[in-house]
Amino acid sequence: MHNRLFTPGPTEVRPEILKELSTPQIHHRAPEFSALYAEIQPKLQRLLYTENPVFLFTSSSTGAMEAAVTNLVAKRCLNLVNGAFSKRWHEITAGNGVPCDAFEVEWNIAIKPEMVDEQLKTGKYDAVTLVLNETSTGMMNPVAEIAEVVKRYPDVFLLVDAVSGMAGVKIETDAWGIDFVLAGVQKAFALPAGLAVAAVSERALERAKTVPPRSYYFNLTNMYKYHQKNQTPSTPAIPHLFALNAQLDDFLAEGLEERFARHERMARIVQDWAKEHFDIYPEEGYWSKTLTCVKNTRGISVKELIDRLVNDYHVRISNGYGAIKEKTFRIAHMGDTQPDEILGLLAAIEEVLGL
Ligand SMILES: *Cc1c(COP(=O)(O)O)cnc(C)c1O
Numbered sequence: 001m002h003n004r005l006f007t008p009g010p011t012e013v014r015p016e017i018l019k020e021l022s023t024p025q026i027h028h029r030a031p032e033f034s035a036l037y038a039e040i041q042p043k044l045q046r047l048l049y050t051e052n053p054v055f056l057f058t059s060s061s062t063g064a065m066e067a068a069v070t071n072l073v074a075k076r077c078l079n080l081v082n083g084a085f086s087k088r089w090h091e092i093t094a095g096n097g098v099p100c101d102a103f104e105v106e107w108n109i110a111i112k113p114e115m116v117d118e119q120l121k122t123g124k125y126d127a128v129t130l131v132l133n134e135t136s137t138g139m140m141n142p143v144a145e146i147a148e149v150v151k152r153y154p155d156v157f158l159l160v161d162a163v164s165g166m167a168g169v170k171i172e173t174d175a176w177g178i179d180f181v182l183a184g185v186q187k188a189f190a191l192p193a194g195l196a197v198a199a200v201s202e203r204a205l206e207r208a209k210t211v212p213p214r215s216y217y218f219n220l221t222n223m224y225k226y227h228q229k230n231q232t233p234s235t236p237a238i239p240h241l242f243a244l245n246a247q248l249d250d251f252l253a254e255g256l257e258e259r260f261a262r263h264e265r266m267a268r269i270v271q272d273w274a275k276e277h278f279d280i281y282p283e284e285g286y287w288s289k290t291l292t293c294v295k296n297t298r299g300i301s302v303k304e305l306i307d308r309l310v311n312d313y314h315v316r317i318s319n320g321y322g323a324i325k326e327k328t329f330r331i332a333h334m335g336d337t338q339p340d341e342i343l344g345l346l347a348a349i350e351e352v353l354g355l
Helices: 015-020 031-047 061-072 084-095 113-120 143-151 202-210 220-227 238-254 256-277 302-313 339-353
Strands: 054-057 077-081 100-104 127-131 157-161 180-184 196-200 291-295 328-332
Touching (some): 015 238, 031 238, 054 061, 061 084, 061 127, 061 157, 061 196, 061 202, 061 220, 077 113, 084 100, 084 127, 084 157, 113 127, 113 143, 143 157, 157 202, 196 202, 202 220, 238 256, 256 291, 256 339, 302 328, 302 339
Parallel strands (some): 077 100, 077 127, 127 157, 157 180
Antiparallel strands (some): 054 196, 180 196, 291 328
C-alpha cells in the first residue's frame, strides 16, 4: 500500500499528474516540443512574478545550485549559511573552485538584513547565495528584506535557493531584484523528482558570458541560446514537462493567491498544534509556510513515531536533519496537500503518541 507523503520533498503527487508522465513521447527538436516549451514559459513567469527567462534543468535542485555559482560569480561569492542546504551551497561553491566564504549563524536563527549588509560592506563579493526556506530547520529567511540590502550594492548578484518554497509562497522575483531563483519540482510543485527550474535576470546572463565556463552541462549562455528557440541544449526530461505544464494549469486554476493562502492556512494549523503539544525549532517570526520543524520537547522516539505512522496509517513524515535528527521531526504542508489531510495526519500522530 502507498504511504502518503507528508515529507518536505519528495511530496505527494496527484494521480492525474502522474498520468501526464505517460503522454506519448515527442522529439525534442520537433516543433511540437518547442510548442510545449513555449506554453510552459509564460506560466512559470507568472508563478515567479518575472519577465526573465525561466530555464529548465534536467537535474535535481543541486544542479541548478551548481549552475548559479559556476556561471555568475566573477569575483567572490558570499554563502549565507543557517542550515544543511545553505551549507551545501557553500560546499558546492567551494567544490567547484569558485572563490567564496561562508557566513554562518546558528541553525535556529534567521539570516537578518543587517548581517548581510555587514558582510557586503567589505566589498569582497559580487554574488551572495541565500536559501529562502531552510528545509532542514523549517526556517524562512526574510528574502525580500535581504534583497533590499543587496540592491544597495549594484555589483552584487542575489542568488536564491527557493527549493521548498517556490509554488507555495509568493516570490516577487523582479520586484525584489533576484538574479537567479531556483527550485526542484519535487517539493511545493508536487511533481516527481528530476527537474529543476530557475529564473535568470538579464544582467546575470550578461555576466555569464564573461565568466570563463566552469561547466559544460550547466552553461547558462548555452541554455539561453537554445531557450530563444524554445529548446534545451540536451535532451530534457520530456515526460516531466507534460506533467509540469498540467500542474501549472492547475496552479492558475486554483489561483496563485489562493494557493499561497492555502499554504498559510496549513502552516497555521500545524504551528498551533506544535505549540500546543511540543515547540517549534526556529526562532519565532521566521517559521516556514511550507513545513514545520517540531522541537521534540517530550523526548519521544522520532524513529518509532515515523515507523508507527507508516505501518498503521500509511502516512510518512520526516525525522530531523543531520545533527538534529532525534531532537526534531518535520511535517510538510506543501504542494497539493489540503488542510483536511493535515488535520487527519495530526489526529494520527496524536493517536500514536496518546496525546
Ligand atoms: C531539497 C532541497 C535541496 C536539494 O534538492 P535536490 O533536489 O535533492 O538536489 C536544496 N535546497 C533546499 C532548500 C531543499 O529543500
